[in-house]
Amino acid sequence: MTVMVSNRLEAESGWRRSQLHGVRADDALTTTTLDVRARAAALDHAVATTLADVARDFAGLDLFLFAADRSGRLIRLVGPWKSALGEQIRRRGLDVGVCLAEEAAGFNGIGAALELGRGVAVDGEEHYLDAFRAFSCFGVPLAHPGVGRVHGALNVVTFAGATPTLVEGLARHLGRQIEQALGAATYADELRLLTEFRRLTRGRGGAVVGVGEESILLNAAAERLVRHLDGSELRALAARARRGELDGGDVGVAGGFSVADVSEASGTTLMRLERAATETTPRPTPGAGRGTWAPAVEAAREARGSVSVIGEPGSGRTAAARRIAGPDAVILEVGRAQTPEDTTWLRGLEALVRRPGPAVVVDDVDALEPRLLPGLRRALRQGRCRVVMTAQVQPTADVSAVLALTEHRVQLSPLRRRLAEFPALLAAMAAQVHGASAPSFSPEAVRVLAQQHWPGNLVELEYVVGRVGRRAGGGRVTVAELPASHRGEGTVPLLGLERAEREAIIDALESAGGNKVRAAAALGVSRATLYRRLRTLRITQEG
Known part of the structure; x- marks a missing residue:
């Protein structure tokens, strides 16, 4: 204060x-x-x-x-x-x-x-x-x-x-x-929630959501069912469940699932969910691979050992981590959680990783209070189950020390770098957002969209596809139907050789931490040449 x-x-x-x-x-x-x-x-x-x-x-x-x-x-x-x-x-x-x-x-x-x-x-x-x-x-x-x-x-x-x-x-x-x-009170609530959640999910399958005063805990199976609901909506659903207002479940509010069982203990509410027979196609998880998972993601999924998933916001790192961890994984969201003096979150993590069982996803490691990172490293070294962590690009030195303990590293490319895949990604996104009424895109519309910068990556693409799909009504989307914000030329059209050069320069800059002198040396060109190509290819420090 x-x-x-x-x-x-x-x-x-x-x-x-x-x-x-x-x-x-x-x-x-x-x-x-x-x-x-x-x-x-x-x-x-x-x-x-x-x-x-x-x-x-x-x-x-x-x-x-x-x-x-x-x-x-x-x-x-x-x-x-x-x-x-x-x-x-x-x-x-x-x-x-x-x-x-x-x-x-x-x-x-x-x-x-x-x-x-x-x-x-x-x-x-x-x-x-x-x-x-x-x-x-x-x-x-x-x-x-x-x-x-x-x-x-x-x-x-x-x-x-x-x-x-x-x-x-x-x-x-x-x-x-x-x-x-x-x-x-909050730390005690988190510990109660984690204890009850583990008790309910131990040795059982199915989707489980735990709601406490400050925290919400869910396993991967539940995340797939409730991904279209935010935290306030889950709390409202839990409140209705406690009041007995969900007779026989509630497909209408939740959309695609029913609440099969509710239990209360020590101020926490736990709900066991079931997929509804009348389920419609759910919205895709923001950042998901949209059916086109990168080979590195699939390779990490088949491999053993801990994994770190690195990517820009909206690039799909959370969804990729959940894909790698498997359907029964437990999701732990950091969200700038605790003070250095509090050990509740770390004790909960240690309790999860010390027993063999489903994988644990630690989402947004770089949001954890820095002075808790040594405790996280200790938990990783002592763990007996698989741990998958996510972080943004260019993490701090302390976060990098944690990520270095993982046996596999998956680097997700931003959407603006996935030009060769873009038509397939666009079609897969349209199918998952709109189902049977998915629109098609004219070649010119695909070209214009592929040239956008996409700072929001796949989440931004999901928004654009959802918006134009409602307009097109299952028809064909032309440039005229695109949102004004995504209708202009995002970059100059590049030939295949120029695209390869652009990718090589961006990779060199990233490897050099943005230092243009080191990047030029790695590329074997002068600094003046590098600056000229940066201007010609319209490469910014953000890529």
């Missing part, structure tokens, strides 16, 4: 944001009938645990504590309700469920802390809403200490004109305590 004091410039900036949101100074507060505490259970528990003791200390003080979830809705208000301050808060309708996000309540402590991601002081007339100008407050965001994701905000409220350093100090102190409680 960085220090931030109340000032007029901050307030003016907050007022401009409020006006852009269309908020008026005399607007009434908005509230919801949803159970906001249940929707933010982890944060609410951390707040309640932290504030239980301090509430008694507020008995003789005109101080209130507001806690809100990440959407700005109040989940708890703690303070002396029988005091003059408590009466003013009650009169203004401030209660659980009221939204204090800036788009609803203008510039205020809660809304500004969530908007800016740091501590913000707001005193008296600096509030945008007339109703709040009797108050002085200091708001701080509440972030998970490991993941860094903001869960909500805490606001210390008193009457206008109060000593700002006192309010700020209290807000920051309590905020840190709440964040520590939130982190402790």
Whole structure:
């Protein structure tokens, strides 16, 4: 948390944001009938645990504590309700469920802390809403200490004109305590989830999804069924399952599968899924080989030993890793997971790799907290099952040290480098996205698409194919039907020899880490010649 004091410039900036949101100074507060505490259970528990003791200390003080979830809705208000301050808060309708996000309540402590991601002081007339100008407050965001994701905000409220350093100090102190409680609860939740997930999947086949307060765990069989659902949709499905609203499964919501069995244990929900008889063709996994797997992927799949899969975002490294690991693999997503002091994630990984069994996929190794990488290396050395890891190109030295422990390395080419395969990739993508109604592409349309830069790789191609396919309705796609963003000439048309030269230069640059002097020496040309060919072939440092 960085220090931030109340000032007029901050307030003016907050007022401009409020006006852009269309908020008026005399607007009434908005509230919801949803159970906001249940929707933010982890944060609410951390707040309640932290504030239980301090509430008694507020008995003789005109101080209130507001806690809100990440959407700005109040989940708890703690303070002396029988005091003059408590009466003013009650009169203004401030209660659980009221939204204090800036788009609803203008510039205020809660809304500004969530908007800016740091501590913000707001005193008296600096509030945008007339109703709040009797108050002085200091708001701080509440972030998970490991993941860094903001869960909500805490606001210390008193009457206008109060000593700002006192309010700020209290807000920051309590905020840190709440964040520590939130982190402790989350780590315990992850360990419970992993334990229950392993218990349910040990020695069994089938698709299993585990949903905890902060984490979602699924095996490869489940990933194939739910790949069209994001995390929030899986949580919503788990909530419906817990409430018993999925009689006989739920094909309509999930699309292609049913929830065959639900169990709850220690705050986690585990669902066993079955493929529905009425399943339609699912959307392809972003980055999948689209039926055209690279020979290196297939070779790694047949080989034994650990594997690292390297590629640009959207190039298919996650799907390739899952192809290599097999249908029963357990997927562990890092997602900038833990603090260096916490060992829950590593203990879970060690528990998985120490026993012989299905392969483990560790996705996005380069997103792991750097100081946890030595523990990951130790787990890899001691492991008894196959481990497949993914990382982006040009990983850090520490990540490279982890990847060096794998016995096989698969380097996925970006889409812009797969010119010879492009027509087949395009046709396979169309078939998987649109099924029997897949459109065909005119030779000119294929040529124009092949010349695009494709920074999003196969994920971007999936989007384009989905968009033009809906327009074509199963017919033939010409250049005119392509999106405007992908209709122009991405590069100059290259002859076969020029393409080979372009690939050789790009390979040399990548091997030299982008150093043009070393790349020119490897190619046997002068630096001036290399620069000239870079301009002629329109090669950038991004390839």
